[in-house]
Amino acid sequence: MSDATANTSTQDQEAQFGDYVALLKPRVMSLVVFTAFVGLMVAPVGVPAVVGFAAILFIALGGGASGALNMWYDADIDRVMKRTQSRPIPSGKVAPGEALSLGLWLSALSVAMLGLAANWFAAGFLAFTIFFYAVIYTMWLKRWTPQNIVIGGAAGAFPPMIGWAVATGGVAIESVLMFALIFMWTPPHFWALALFMKSDYDKAHVPMLTVTHGRPYTRRMILIYTALLVPVALGLGLTSIGGPLYMAAALVLNALFVRGAWRVWRRDEDAARADAYGAERRLFRFSLLYLFLHFGALLAQSGLRTLDMGGW
Known part of the structure; x- marks a missing residue:
């Protein structure tokens, strides 16, 4: 046809x-x-x-x-x-x-x-x-x-x-840091997707990092941006909207995200293809959970703060 x-x-x-x-x-x-x-x-x-x-x-x-x-x-x-x-x-x-x-x-x-x-x-x-x-x-x-x-x-x-x-x-600084959390999270999130969807971007001539610089470079940038993301996520916990609950969640989530990024960085293409880009797919899926749980923890921390103040 x-x-x-x-x-x-x-x-x-x-x-x-x-x-x-x-x-x-x-x-x-x-x-x-x-x-x-x-x-x-x-x-x-x-x-x-x-x-x-x-x-x-x-x-x-x-x-x-x-x-x-x-x-x-x-x-x-x-x-x-x-x-x-x-x-x-x-x-x-x-x-x-x-x-x-x-x-x-x-x-x-x-x-x-x-x-x-x-x-x-x-x-x-x-x-x-x-x-x-x-x-x-x-x-x-x-x-x-x-x-x-x-x-x-x-x-x-x-x-x-x-x-x-x-x-x-x-x-305010709190809203700027919420912006920064999503801003720094976006590159490793999308580059993890691009690692196992590279052929699509190739065919469409979209200059995604995997197309212009290759997969090894993209893996390295995922690790770098993840390292830059961590202090932003933890810094948010030190503001007026943070607290012990948020900080505990952020420590666990960022440790897991760094581990996932590290595993993606260490992969070579032969191993990645043999595993159907399993580590990359897992990092992409976890990145969605990562962002949702960070903001969920902020919301829960706000609820606890309201309870402590006798608002409920």
């Missing part, structure tokens, strides 16, 4: 509600929502429950808008990469123009409603985050430099700062 015939046949498929939801990248959105929620909850200033719920909803919509704009622009890459070929646009279920319209409308709606529900500083922060992900990362960094994940990771690191800004109307 020719490409033209394939495109015609796929465009005949009728879009379902789930296809439009898929455009919003719900897995990524779940991380955005959770980290923004933690940023909101650990802030020293409380907000009414209705305001907090509305703020998280509109932050989630902003994250979904970024995903839709990303899928619109990256449709050509997604058609080539095996793990993205089933996405709504390359599969022909949603037209590119529909994805663009959805992304733009949700961007405007989420920013305007967050400003009205919370404050305009947080709304401006959300607008900048959407712009950074859709334009700076997707349209520029991703196709231009192997540092795409390093710099572009800032887009995924802003949500806890936005949540903090919803409550406080500003920025």
Whole structure:
């Protein structure tokens, strides 16, 4: 079947509600929502429950808008990469123009409603985050430099700062360190994925570090960035939102992350291929748990602090 015939046949498929939801990248959105929620909850200033719920909803919509704009622009890459070929646009279920319209409308709606529900500083922060992900990362960094994940990771690191800004109307060392935790976590997380998905990036001509510098160099950079991540994670425990529970969790999680990065660094390609890149896959999966548990520990520490103060 020719490409033209394939495109015609796929465009005949009728879009379902789930296809439009898929455009919003719900897995990524779940991380955005959770980290923004933690940023909101650990802030020293409380907000009414209705305001907090509305703020998280509109932050989630902003994250979904970024995903839709990303899928619109990256449709050509997604058609080539095996793990993205089933996405709504390359599969022909949603037209590119529909994805663009959805992304733009949700961007405007989420920013305007967050400003009205919370404050305009947080709304401006959300607008900048959407712009950074859709334009700076997707349209520029991703196709231009192997540092795409390093710099572009800032887009995924802003949500806890936005949540903090919803409550406080500003920025503090605590919110900056929450940003830094995600920012430093992003490179080893994605490079671990790239190690066992390198052929996809090769075919799509995306200058991921594995493509431009090779796997051994990528393994070394995973270990270096993991070492840089550890003091950020532990330093967060020394701020006003840290405490014994968070610090205990951070010590264990970072020890395990360093061990995983060390094992990935020591691997040669023959051993990695023979094991189907098992160590790399395990590090990637653990990295998801790593971030979730760090923010979960911050939330639990905040709950304990509230109990100690007689708030419950």
